[in-house]
Amino acid sequence: MSSSTSPSTTPQTSAPSRFDSKLPNSTPPLTTIPQRYKSNLTPMPSPLRPHCLSCDRMRLWIPPGESLRKSTSSGDENAISISEDQLNRILEVMGSSWAPSTKETYGAGLLVFQVFCDTHKIPEEKRCPISPSILLAFLSSCAGAYSGSALANYAAGLKAWHLLHGQPWLINSRELKATLDGAAALAPPSSKQNKRNPFTPDIIIRIREHLDLNNPKDAAIFACITTSFYAIARLGEFTVPSLKSFDSTKHITRAHVTQKTDRNHLPVTSFYLPSTKSSPLQGEETYWSAQEGLSDPKAALDNHLRINTAHAGAHLFAWKHPNGLRLLTKKELTKRVSQISSTANLPNLKGHGIRIGGTLEYLLRGVPFDVVKAMGRWSSDAFTIYLRDHAIVIAPYIQASPALEHFTHLTMPPVH
Known part of the structure; x- marks a missing residue:
């Protein structure tokens, strides 16, 4: 009988571990001191919400019932204790899919929400997971002071915050849309940007x-x-x-x-x-x-x-x-x-x-809408808003004898 050790039992001590490798482009040390809160947007002091950069709030501001922090003491025999380092790594991996500007916007919305909760004395455990009534009350309270797009981003940020920290999102999408549509209609004129002049x-x-x-x-x-x-x-x-x-x-x-x-x-x-x-x-x-x-x-x-x-x-x-x-x-x-x-x-x-x-230049040349959509890398037909602002784009399509009639039916986007 051979005394050699089979390959399956040979200890693999020289190979580098594939776990917990340093993440590329991981969050660097803070090089900027966070600015002081504005007087009308200052949250109550809380260990759950350290003073940090806006882009870091989604990760560093934690809900009191964060499921990832539960250990075997919760009564679940199969639960695994998650260390602080492991938790930070999970949050970093999940949050890395957001662009920096998205993190800034979501962080701003999270601040507004927490100040709202402080003002109305909403307990910590009621803030996450958030109930439909509290979310709708928050958005309704902001209507008339914030633009519709800002509130839509804030709602999206709250949903992302729940997902990031393992909390359920219990909001009915139809009710949320109705509230956001109403808030957009009530947005103050000062929150609406002037139409941007297109380059030509x-x-x-x-x-x-x-x-x-x-x-x-x-x-x-x-x-x-x-x-x-x-x-x-x-x-x-x-x-x-x-x-x-x-x-x-x-x-x-x-x-x-x-x-x-x-x-x-x-x-x-x-x-x-x-x-x-x-x-x-x-x-x-x-x-x-x-x-x-x-x-x-x-x-x-x-x-x-x-x-x-x-x-x-x-x-x-x-x-x-x-x-x-x-x-x-x-x-x-x-x-x-x-x-x-x-x-x-x-x-x-x-x-x-x-x-x-x-966008307008190519449309005015008669380039098919789907081609312009692909070039602009739009995942939806949102770019067709430019058609409503510039009637000359659709002029070739609405003449008695349309200049582009032979392929109009193939290129025009659907009417909504």
Whole structure:
């Protein structure tokens, strides 16, 4: 009989553990001290709600009956005690699917809700899991002071907070929708944003006239505007929030730009966005092709890359500052556009107007609605709101002899 040990019983001591590995892009140490609460939005002191950044409230503000904290002392013989480190890891993994802006919005709503509960002396155990009556009372109380979209986000945040901490969500979706619809109708005029003026190729060309395309920053700004416009992208997807916030796993780099051709050898420039609002983990792809005229994104990008040379891992629109390579922030771009708008007597242009403008441009060309929807990466038909605001988009479809009649029935979105 052989004395050798079978493979199945050989101790595996040299292989690294696959458990509890360090999470990529895990929550970094806080580098910003949370601001003081506003006088009208200050919660009562509680160990359940430490003073922290808004984006951290979803994770750090815990309900008193959090099921993940229950151990075998609860009477369940099969229950497993969850350590503090394990709990934090669970919360971090679950919360990583939310974009930073979503965490900020949800955190703001959670604060408003807790202040409401403090004001009305609602006991801690009644706040989570929340009852339909308390949620509807909260939303109704806010109606008239907050916009409908803000309250919808707050309700979504409360639901996400319950899910994150293992609490049941007991709210009837039909009742919630009726309340949110009513709150939206009662929203104060001051909470409603003015319609954003869309960018157009002509406006982009007028902006170009006031830029020095041999200047590193201006070259980067113009390339970013034209790329965002013709790719129907959010401006924040091609810029960074601040000079110190660049992360190559979240922000586009020069290595994320590729050239592709279809079977007819038509060229397309593709941009891989590692993390977006709609897909923070897997990212999304957007693209454009060269255009005619002075708003051509290819010419603008080529000029930028020629002037602002950098390594493949650099941010796509980083530019050469006297002190070294500098990130292009959204604030820097919008500030420059605002200056030009004032000088050139252009409409009041905002960053979101770039995506709106790109959408309208393709629709006005008669590009099928489904194609524009795919380019803009919309998961719903929400983008068709632009049709109601701009009658000229549907003008070709409503003539006595529609210019696009031969494929109108294939491309028009459903009527709601």
